[in-house]
Amino acid sequence: MALGPRLDLRQSQSLVMTPQLQQAIKLLALSNLEIESFIGDALESNPLLEAGEIGSEDREAPADTEPRDATSAEGERALDIDDSALDRDRDTGDWSAQMASGGGEDGPDLENREGEALSLADHLEEQVGASAPDQQTAFIARYIIGLLDEAGYLAASLRDVAGALGVTLVDAEAGLEVVQSLDPTGVGARTLSECLALQAKEADRYDPCMKVMIDNLDLVAKGAFAHIRRICQVDEEDLAEMLTELRSYDPKPGLQFGGGTSAAVVPDILINAAKDADGKDRWDIQLNEATLPRLVVNRGYYIELRDGSPGKEARSWLSEKLADANWLIKALDQRQKTILKTAAEIVKQQDGFFRKGVSELRPLTLKTVAEAIDMHESTVSRVTSNKFLHCERGTFELKYFFTSGVGGGEDGEGASAEAVKARIKALTDAEDPKKVLSDDKLVELLKAEGFDLARRTVAKYREAIGIGSSVQRRRAKKLAGIG
Template sequence: MALTPRLDLKQSQQLVMTPQLQQAIKLLQLSNLELADFVAAEVERNPMLEVGDPNDFSAGEVDRPQDSGTAELLTEGGSDGGDGSDGLIAADNALNGAVDTMSSAEGALDANMSLNIYNNDSVSDRVEKTDTAGEIGASGSLSYDGGGAVQTSGGYSGENNFEAMLADGENLHDSLTSQMMVTLKDPIDRLIATHLIDLVDESGYINGELADEVAERLGAASEDIDRILEGLQTLEPAGVCARNLEECLAIQLKDLDRYDPAMQALVENLPLLARREMTKLKKLCGVGQDDLTDMIREIRQLNPKPGLAFGGESVQPVVPDIFVFKNKAGLWSVELNTDTLPKVLVNNSYVSELSETATGKEAKAFISDCVSGANWLVKALDQRARTILKVASALIKHQESFFQHGIRFLKPLTLKDIAEEIDMHESTVSRVTNNKFMSCPRGMFELKYFFTSSIAAGDGGDAHSSESVKFRIKELIDAEDPKKILSDDKLVDILKKEGIDIARRTVAKYREALKIPSSVQRRRQKNI
């Protein structure tokens, strides 16, 4: 073999993660609200982009596509006789071709972009989405009352701004300050009280060690600090400015004139109450079982965090990304929440105007980059919308029993099952289901909720979902007789009789995940 240099030509394929591909993958992970922030930043950066009203179909200067962006999926029993995912993938491919050939950018999704999933016993004729299919309504707000009922209201009217949504009530700090100004007249006392109020956290507690530091910082006597702190502890709500839980409960009991020696002994031995050592408590308090039970009942009625009555940090409500409902034809429909999705458009008139007036090489390159980026963003948003619909539709198909009958009929499901059905990679399905929420007649659920591990059936039948088994364990414990508390071994026996092959350690793990105490602790709790 000759050792001579030579030139070989080799052809290979590889996937290159371009910046645009990385950005498209990132878009899949964003929720609708996060996506709106991202789009707002892109519109601010790219002058060729505009955000249009999803419900406004007056074109103006912006070109709009003719395709409606609607796809349908037939399950078994449909007219084509094939797999439902094949029909959806075919529709998706057709839409991809339409997007590639469009000269102008289309919106992230149209107002009527929806997916109808036919039941297995549906007729072969395709039923188009009716005007009343939006029983939940993409343009209206949705709330769930916890009992299976869905309530809707009209869409956003534009009358309220962000500032109007802020809470008008005063916070804990302001309330304590205003009360202190009434009770204290001496300027020095007010100065010390102001420093102490600044140390109060949102739960209403004050750090005792920091209170001691105030005396050193202000050069005041410790007796004055204690005196003023006692005065602050008389303010509303009762129990505020306490240094620990014991003091907080004692303040509230004194306010109710219920802080007698027996109650004081109970409050001073809260660890024994937490461990349910009732025999020791009865001895320390010098009372019988009935009196101790009444005292514990009074303790439970107190507020361990009085400051929270003013509210802590504002809680961001969960906004659904997907609506699932039944239309008038009795078919499950999946629809994206267009209220939280901006409609991104390219102003072709502005592009033409700039192209005609631009003379320099740099100006033309800038316009070209902006147009290319705008077209890519719209296509990526459109593909994201269709991908979410495909994943959601596959979830409905696999978990139809859950939507029909409840959590006990939830089936085991993995990312691989959905990925194979819609012909995508598992990582793509994982990104789509990340931080996405589905609103259905049974409540609000994260898409990840529907992916559960399986528990084998004792009779060799279909496996059970771990979530449905957890729900059954909770049902059994909630319904147990206080005089016959169910142990983990007893729960295993009951579940095996119901066809669920489960080990005792698994029952214990699920019970702990549900934050349900052991049988010994439950026996103590239910016998009080």
Template sequence: MALGPRLEVSQTQRLSMTPQLRQAIALLQMTNLELSDHIAEEAEKNPLLELVEPDPPDDIPVLPFDTVRNHDTESFTSLPSTRYSGKLDGLDSLENIEDEKTLRDSLREEIHLSNRNVERVNIALVLIDELDEQGWLTAPLFEISDRLGVSQAAIEEALEALQACEPVGIGARNLQECLELQLKEAGNFTAVMQVLTTNLDAVAGNELTRLETLADVPRHELDDAIKVLRQLNPRPVAYFVNDFVQIAIADVSVSLGPLGSWAVELNTDALPRALVNEKYFSEVAKDGSEASEYVTECRANARFLVKAMDQRAKTILRVATVIVRHQNRFFEEGINGLRPLTLSTVATELGIHESTVSRVTNGKYLYCQRGTFELRFFFVQGIRRSDGGSDMAAPVVREKIRKLVAEEQPDNVLSDEKIAKNLQEDGVDVARRTVAKYREAMGIPSSSRRRRKHT
């Protein structure tokens, strides 16, 4: 067979990435706050794009579960930010656009990188959103435990993971704990320092005689300790205020409807509203001048932007509704009610690309009676059930392992094999090595170490 160069002609299809299409995909990833800023900037540059002051809508679009499947975008109620509907062709083709990181983003990333326990990560992500403007966690742990439906011990473990992140002192529940976290990190948490942190009122009042008696140290040592204490930062996020003080504004809310099913509502109050000023266009475009060409281009850009905003809102609502339908037990039972769910499952049901689901769930929040959660929170891995029932979410399996270990008797410490057998009897098809993997990820010692601890 002779070898040589030859010319072949073939046809391929490739989506042309226009600037407008890139903008539409960027809008899909933006939070509502970022979207508002972006639209305001565009309105300053485009005389045909007009911002509309928000008014509380009479009717908030609600999408019941039974209307999600097999519906295209045209079947959804128009939002206050739109003037016409339509699809954005090729929306799923652009890779994710990286946004500027905030401190909350950095904390989430650090939690993911430093923890293999998915349940601990999920709880820690909730705690990050609970932090106040000082970086403190002021909500009582028992309250968070009740809302999430997990043990307080699980909350404490997640808090410990959060407090191990930078900046030091993040996640402290009060001033004392904030200072102690910094002292421990620096290796300065001495007995004298402990006296000072437990008597901050005396430090503030400069009650040196009282403190000297309590610490039982010479005055010069006490003075040195107080000097170190005063150099600590009582507000962990002091240098990150501009990007940390961000309220997690819910994009959608979930409430129990009159028929006993969960209803998903779009938070239209958080959406910017804009329209195309057609009247101004008509006045300028009729003379056919150079200005006419300019406003024609401005109108096209404004129309596309308004259309992209409409599509973004509809997509968020559709994705959130599918998530809620799959995870409806969470809203009744808490974390133990989570079911396995993947991005591809949601994408397949809606007939959209998986990357679109990823963009929509990143930085978008859902509010319910249990708190405010990022949509990504609801995507969890699953464990197959041996009794033929629905797969069980990995966090639920880990909680079962935690409870088995917590309830074991000193004279009957459970090995990984025994734990696996107990779970199998409960219908959870899990191997011994999987139990060992989850146990280690949760920081639970092996059975031999736990047995030695009891002796």
């Protein structure tokens, strides 16, 4: 059999990631504050764009131009891309070609925005997952992180935190304990003494003498060293060493990240309770108009430049900028509609949380929301990243409402892991000291409430939230009764 060269022609289709398509995808992942900065860059790079209210007539190009941009239904699909399709052949129609024909590739660089300084909140959030014993505690810890000031201190009381989230004071304390275990040491403190004490414990120097000194910082400030030495019961050499150690601590640990964007979070979505025409309760869901980007095409300036630019190259550049401007306005408008649509579905799925608190969180996945709003999971993932929702219970990132499910009930849906833990906590808190509930009894009670769980699952969640066995609880309640 003879071997020889051969030339074959094969036809295939594939999804092309044009620069504008890449920007459309990245726009979804930006928060409103990041969009504001992005818009500032766009205004500087494109002379045809200007800030202002967007009217329907401003969204269209002048009648005598025909810029090819993503303004059709196919263009709207550009914000809903299946990531897995990028690496395989697929029937894409011609929408990717329309995206490519917009012309300009010199739009604001989204990639350069990723190198900004890390904020205190971001730094702490990255550590929560590995430090929290369960998702409910992580949820509470992230909420507390959002309340910290720029120095890393918590000004709100734990009772306010517990009330806002609908959890017990013990749960709020567990969340604060997680925050105080994070780097930099000292964040989450409510007083200067507590901040320094946390750092002393980290350095393994929080002995009784150091504790007394930290509890009497007013004497240190006054320079009453003789008094301090007497109440600490140490000699002058030990006192000098303790003072040196104390001065090495950072009274404002959060300022190490002062260059980041750790200011108060500005929510993207606002939710308020309302009533419809029939008097029924409903949720009023709106985008935060205070931070919505507003762009229009300056028609007058476009016509002036067009009439005064006889050269073919100049006209080509002008047409390119016009196409970029129209595309960006359409992309931002579609982004806002996608965010609002996704947020509305999340609120619908997690209605119990907004009414009663974290114990009513339902198991929810990206796939569930994506199917409900007819979009791809990757789109929902981008929409819920760096987007915050504000309601009467506080401000939460959209991704927090996606929780795992356990214990499928009669409806086959199951329950949120956080809801199960909350019920276990409530049952053990309310148990009679003389009739402490065993794990088998907890299984029985939970099953009566619709939580179909195995005994080992109940034991696992009980231990995860720091609740001892029935024997340990009986002993602890007996000692408490004696005390």
